[in-house]
Amino acid sequence: SAVISQKPSRDICQRGTSLTIQCQVDSQVTMMFWYRQQPGQSLTLIATANQGSEATYESGFVIDKFPISRPNLTFSTLTVSNMSPEDSSIYLCSVEERRPGVSPRNTQYFGPGTRLTVL
Amino acid sequence: GESVGLHLPTLSVQEGDNSIINCAYSNSASDYFIWYKQESGKGPQFIIDIRSNMDKRQGQRVTVLLNKTVKHLSLQIAATQPGDSAVYFCAETLSYNTDKLIFGTGTRLQVFP
Numbered sequence: 001s002a003v004i005s006q007k008p009s010r011d012i013c014q015r016g017t018s019l020t021i022q023c024q025v026d027s028q029v030t031m032m033f034w035y036r037q038q039p040g041q042s043l044t045l046i047a048t049a050n051q052g053s054e055a056t057y058e059s060g061f062v063i064d065k066f067p068i069s070r071p072n073l074t075f076s077t078l079t080v081s082n083m084s085p086e087d088s089s090i091y092l093c094s095v096e097e098r099r100p101g102v103s104p105r106n107t108q109y110f111g112p113g114t115r116l117t118v119l
Numbered sequence: 120g121e122s123v124g125l126h127l128p129t130l131s132v133q134e135g136d137n138s139i140i141n142c143a144y145s146n147s148a149s150d151y152f153i154w155y156k157q158e159s160g161k162g163p164q165f166i167i168d169i170r171s172n173m174d175k176r177q178g179q180r181v182t183v184l185l186n187k188t189v190k191h192l193s194l195q196i197a198a199t200q201p202g203d204s205a206v207y208f209c210a211e212t213l214s215y216n217t218d219k220l221i222f223g224t225g226t227r228l229q230v231f232p
Contacts, residue, residue: 001165004162031218033218033220040127041224042208042222042223042224042225043163043208043220043222044222045219045220048218048219092162092163094162096218106218107153107165107168108153108165108218108220109165110155110162110163110164111162112160112161112162113161113162
């Protein structure tokens with residue numbers, strides 16, 4: 001499967017500031033996704049990021065708060081804007097890959113996550 | 120310490136025993152299911168998947184069972200090892216043509232020697 005890296009791995013930020021998280025993949029992928037995992041919770045999809053078009057946001061998430069860039073097929077960024085302590089979470093990117101010879105279905109693979117703490 | 124899984128249900132098993140982790144899903148239209156393993160400080164790792172036209176699929180030491188009648192999914196781990204300790208999530212997609220995953224609440228597996 002693709003190798004996915006995220007930067008930073010963790011950060012501690014002050015209320016009101018913004019943080020941009022980077023996601024890098026070692027191969028070209030069409031679909032990239034951004035998830036949030038709040039403390040003790042499961043994963044929630046924030047948005048789908050496709051190259052060459054605007055990201056598609058899920059209910060409860062808006063572009064002004066979580067702007068996303070997807071400049072090419074191997075890279076994406078998620079910005080958490082005007083942060084508050086409620087934004088403290090793990091932010092994960094994932095990519096969709098086809099697994100030839102195993103299933104015709106695309107499957108999502110995840111990066112290591114960025115642990116954000118907002119004071 | 121890590122905060123992932125602090126409030127999740129926990130399954131404790133002895134090393135060498137078999138583990139069964141359960142997941143209920145709500146949408147009968149879901150047609151593709153995946154189990155992920157998330158170790159402390161890491162992202163979810165793909166374990167095994169199953170399509171709705173199957174009721175069982177086996178991997179290396181893992182088996183996924185799907186009961187569409189009661190909308191239930193289970194992950195069986197044979198001869199559980201300390202390295203299996205993690206949080207396990209099931210995920211479903213609502214349509215074969217969409218890639219939007221809906222994650223379950225997760226179960227923490229603790230393996231004791």
